[in-house]
Amino acid sequence: MSVTDELLANNARYVETFTGPLPLPPAKRLAVVACMDARLNVYAILGLNEGEAHVIRNAGGVVTQDEIRSLAISQRLLGTEEIILIHHTDCGMLTFTDDAFKDSVQEDTGIRPPWAAEAFADLDTDVRQSIARIQADPFVVHKDRIRGFVFDVATGKLNEVH
Amino acid sequence: MSVTDELLANNARYVETFTGPLPLPPAKRLAVVACMDARLNVYAILGLNEGEAHVIRNAGGVVTQDEIRSLAISQRLLGTEEIILIHHTDCGMLTFTDDAFKDSVQEDTGIRPPWAAEAFADLDTDVRQSIARIQADPFVVHKDRIRGFVFDVATGKLNEVH
Numbered sequence: 417m418s419v420t421d422e423l424l425a426n427n428a429r430y431v432e433t434f435t436g437p438l439p440l441p442p443a444k445r446l447a448v449v450a451c452m453d454a455r456l457n458v459y460a461i462l463g464l465n466e467g468e469a470h471v472i473r474n475a476g477g478v479v480t481q482d483e484i485r486s487l488a489i490s491q492r493l494l495g496t497e498e499i500i501l502i503h504h505t506d507c508g509m510l511t512f513t514d515d516a517f518k519d520s521v522q523e524d525t526g527i528r529p530p531w532a533a534e535a536f537a538d539l540d541t542d543v544r545q546s547i548a549r550i551q552a553d554p555f556v557v558h559k560d561r562i563r564g565f566v567f568d569v570a571t572g573k574l575n576e577v578h
Numbered sequence: 579m580s581v582t583d584e585l586l587a588n589n590a591r592y593v594e595t596f597t598g599p600l601p602l603p604p605a606k607r608l609a610v611v612a613c614m615d616a617r618l619n620v621y622a623i624l625g626l627n628e629g630e631a632h633v634i635r636n637a638g639g640v641v642t643q644d645e646i647r648s649l650a651i652s653q654r655l656l657g658t659e660e661i662i663l664i665h666h667t668d669c670g671m672l673t674f675t676d677d678a679f680k681d682s683v684q685e686d687t688g689i690r691p692p693w694a695a696e697a698f699a700d701l702d703t704d705v706r707q708s709i710a711r712i713q714a715d716p717f718v719v720h721k722d723r724i725r726g727f728v729f730d731v732a733t734g735k736l737n738e739v740h
Contacts (some may be wrong), residue, residue: 420608420662420725423624424736427623434735436734440617452652454600455599457621461592462588463585463589464588467617468593472637473635474634474644480644480647482643485691486636487669491738493670493673496581500582502583506615517651518667527717531649552612554687555683555689562677572589
């Protein structure tokens with residue numbers, strides 16, 4: 417049995433107690449941008465319930481063009497107005513550089529990725545970088561309530577980046 | 579009190595019962611790509627525990643360059659080998675077209691987004707499109723275990739796309 421088959425059996429149990437459907441627009445008018453890291457259960461970390469916030473996630477929790485796309489749709493079509501960014505300690509993105517990653521991919525495939533890997537050397541600095549990218553973007557509407565955090569994978573605590 | 583402040587109070591309670599840290603690489607060697615929709619609590623839907631799978635999310639659960647970046651890092655640096663894609667019923671991406679969205683943004687800001695909004699008219703077709711984009715990409719390594727689903731927001735069930 418593949419992992420996917422095992423998780424589909426979990427889903428069959430989830431269906432038994434499921435109550436829905438909830439409305440489409442996020443009830444708390446919030447969008448969260450977080451790292452894809454497996455240890456970040458965003459709903460649990462923030463005490464979010466289903467239906468309350470958009471959750472956008474990628475390698476690093478960084479803001480690239482696709483997060484701008486998602487945030488623009490979230491705010492313009494679905495009414496969110498507040499943004500939380502979450503990076504975390506012990507992040508994989510701290511363990512390599514863009515150049516080294518691209519060298520390695522080029523060696524393996526013969527093709528150098530035309531995109532940035534978005535590795536970073538400092539968590540707080542990259543949270544600020546992500547916020548700065550949103551602030552500089554012309555398509556995201558609401559920018560007055562954006563706050564960034566580093567989740568501590570050892571304690572579960574969100575530490576704010578100032 | 580802002581929504582963020584309210585959620586930080588939830589996080590203080592989360593810390594009280596937190597047990598960590600878990601290892602960095604996802605224990606189930608799985609990456610999930612899902613829509614950012616607030617009703618999709620991916621951990622609950624799949625019965626995932628913290629530390630088991632990367633979770634990548636955006637508007638639509640579509641595969642664009644940034645999801646390729648995340649999947650390439652997930653597989654090449656952190657050992658995942660299996661991919662689950664999740665779109666869902668009642669998705670916001672079904673309610674507009676790229677042209678209409680761009681017209682509206684251009685009218686509001688004076689600037690037409692240079693990126694695709696990635697709206698779609700059919701869920702199953704777009705799940706297949708996202709899988710096809712991964713299959714065609716030179717940087718994602720493991721492509722033999724990719725499965726796509728549509729989550730039913732009325733029942734909680736994952737229905738597989740073939």
